[in-house]
Amino acid sequence: xxxxxEAIDFAELVRKAGLRPTRQRLSLARQLFLNGDRHVTAExxxxxxxxxxxxxxxxxxxxxxxxxxxxxxxxxxxxxxGRSYFDTNVSAHHHLYFEDSGELRDVPGDNVTxxxxxxxxxxxxxxxxxxxxxxxxxxxxx
Amino acid sequence: xxxxxEAIDFAELVRKAGLRPTRQRLSLARQLFLNGDRHVTAExxxxxxxxxxxxxxxxxxxxxxxxxxxxxxxxxxxxxxGRSYFDTNVSAHHHLYFEDSGELRDVPGDNVTxxxxxxxxxxxxxxxxxxxxxxxxxxxxx
DNA sequence: TAGTTTATTAGAATGATTCTAATTTAACTT
DNA sequence: AAGTTAAATTAGAATCATTCTAATAAACTA
Numbered sequence: 346x347x348x349x350x351e352a353i354d355f356a357e358l359v360r361k362a363g364l365r366p367t368r369q370r371l372s373l374a375r376q377l378f379l380n381g382d383r384h385v386t387a388e389x390x391x392x393x394x395x396x397x398x399x400x401x402x403x404x405x406x407x408x409x410x411x412x413x414x415x416x417x418x419x420x421x422x423x424x425x426x427g428r429s430y431f432d433t434n435v436s437a438h439h440h441l442y443f444e445d446s447g448e449l450r451d452v453p454g455d456n457v458t459x460x461x462x463x464x465x466x467x468x469x470x471x472x473x474x475x476x477x478x479x480x481x482x483x484x485x486x487x
Numbered sequence: 488x489x490x491x492x493e494a495i496d497f498a499e500l501v502r503k504a505g506l507r508p509t510r511q512r513l514s515l516a517r518q519l520f521l522n523g524d525r526h527v528t529a530e531x532x533x534x535x536x537x538x539x540x541x542x543x544x545x546x547x548x549x550x551x552x553x554x555x556x557x558x559x560x561x562x563x564x565x566x567x568x569g570r571s572y573f574d575t576n577v578s579a580h581h582h583l584y585f586e587d588s589g590e591l592r593d594v595p596g597d598n599v600t601x602x603x604x605x606x607x608x609x610x611x612x613x614x615x616x617x618x619x620x621x622x623x624x625x626x627x628x629x
Numbered sequence: 630t631a632g633t634t635t636a637t638t639a640g641a642a643t644g645a646t647t648c649t650a651a652t653t654t655a656a657c658t659t
Numbered sequence: 660a661a662g663t664t665a666a667a668t669t670a671g672a673a674t675c676a677t678t679c680t681a682a683t684a685a686a687c688t689a
Contacts, residue, residue, distance in 0.1 A: 365686055367636060388676080402638050407677065421568075427645075427676065429568040441605065444614060458602030463583065463594045465622060472586060472623040480607060481614040507655055509667060529646080544669050549646065569645065569676075 353378060362416035372399045373409050377419070383433045384422075384449040390431075424449065424477055439476035452478065495520060504558035514541045515551050519561070525575045526564075526591040532573075566591065566619055581618035594620065 355374045356366040364370060376393060377383060385393075387406050394401040410431050413419040420432045424442045430449055437454035457476055465471070497516045498508040506512060518535060519525060527535075529548050536543040552573050555561040562574045566584045572591055579596035599618055607613070 365635065367685075369637070386676090400638095404639080404678080405637055408636080423565050423568045426563070426565045426571040427569060429676085441607075443611075452605045456603055456605045458600075459618075460600030460602075461598055462620065463598045465583075468624055469585075469622045470624050471620060473621045475617075475619045475621065476601075477617045477619075478604065478613060479615045479617065480611045482610055482612050507666065509654075511668070530644095542669095546647085546670080547668055550667080571645085 358418070362413065362418060364412055364416070368399070369401045369405050370409055370412075372397075372401060373406065374413075374418075377413070377431075377433050381433055382451065384430045386428055386430055422449075422475065439478065441478045441480060444479055444481045452476075500560070504555065504560060506554055506558070510541070511543045511547050512551055512554075514539075514543060515548065516555075516560075519555070519573075519575050523575055524593065526572045528570055528572055564591075564617065566621075581620070583620050583622060586621055586623045594618075 355371045355378070358378070359366040359370050359374055372394060373390065376390060376397075377385070387403065387410055390410070391401065391403045391406045394406070410419060410421075414421050414431065417435060418433075420435045422430050422432055422440065424430065424440070425447075432449075432451075434451055439452040439454065439457050441450040441452050442448075443450070457478075459474065459476075462471070497513045497520070500516055500520070501508040501512050514536060515532065518532060518539075519527070529545065529552055532552070533543065533545045533548045536548070552561060552563075556563050556573065559577060560575075562577045564572050564574055564582065566572065566582070567589075574591075574593075576593055581594040581596065581599050583592040583594050584590075585592070599620075601616065601618075604613070
């Protein structure tokens with residue numbers, strides 16, 4: 346989707362999300378989308394941004410992650426109690442979670458198929474199906 | 488699995504989990520398993536236990552929930568960041584989550600089938616596959 | 630540029646969970 | 660049954676991720 350070969354207009358990206366292209370949001374968008382396919386926590390992104398010499402407060406990291414999520418640029422996912430990951434891949438896909446290392450890896454959506462879904466109550470509508478394949482004894486590096 | 492018709496020997500249940508059948512653990516086991524099929528948070532169980540006139544501290548509720556989970560009597564599940572549910576149904580099944588009400592409902596395991604799983608790294612082994620079907624606009628009461 | 634709106638921020642507040650250290654209880658021994 | 664020991668319970672403090680607050684700053688609009 347996004348890649349390092351063709352340049353991404355981050356200001357455009359942020360504006361399309363209905364947000365002002367501030368230095369902070371552009372900086373975070375660059376971190377998230379420049380090399381694509383990331384699974385980050387707010388803390389990770391925050392310390393990464395500090396390491397790059399751009400002071401972005403943790404509050405802004407949280408604000409921005411939520412705004413990007415609302416705008417459909419990110420998908421929030423919960424695998425562990427007490428910590429949210431944000432996935433830059435918003436297309437249909439699922440996750441492989443390495444319990445030992447905490448690493449999260451995408452599984453193409455068509456690699457997993459769901460057979461019959463249960464009947465839903467009247468008026469109910471599926472907003473999303475999350476599939477997390479939890480794996481142990483494997484470091485996720487092979 | 489558990490039901491209200493045939494009596495459950497809670498002391499036996501707790502002992503089989505390698506734990507001493509204390510008043511607190513027996514009380515919590517009764518709350519959890521007497522009528523079966525529950526999805527509770529620690530806080531819920533705690534206030535419920537207080538309401539029944541048995542003073543069980545929140546710390547003990549957490550300890551007990553984790554011990555029961557380790558013993559295979561409960562399954563911990565995370566649908567929302569920042570709050571764990573404990574499911575008394577430990578057989579293979581998945582979940583329907585009503586985003587509006589926060590209600591969680593079981594989906595029989597054979598109601599959902601997974602087609603192809605991705606290749607796993609060497610040495611990796613699937614410990615569990617969690618499927619959460621998120622539903623909106625439905626109160627879960629029909 | 631002036632005025633208005635939206636963002637950012639430090640630090641306080643919150644909420645779930647875990648930890649600590651002291652007390653109590655269960656189980657074992659004699 | 661009393662004494663001993665290991666395990667369990669507890670209140671309250673501590674922790675960690677996240678959200679809130681209210682003040683300052685930057686972006687947009689006219």
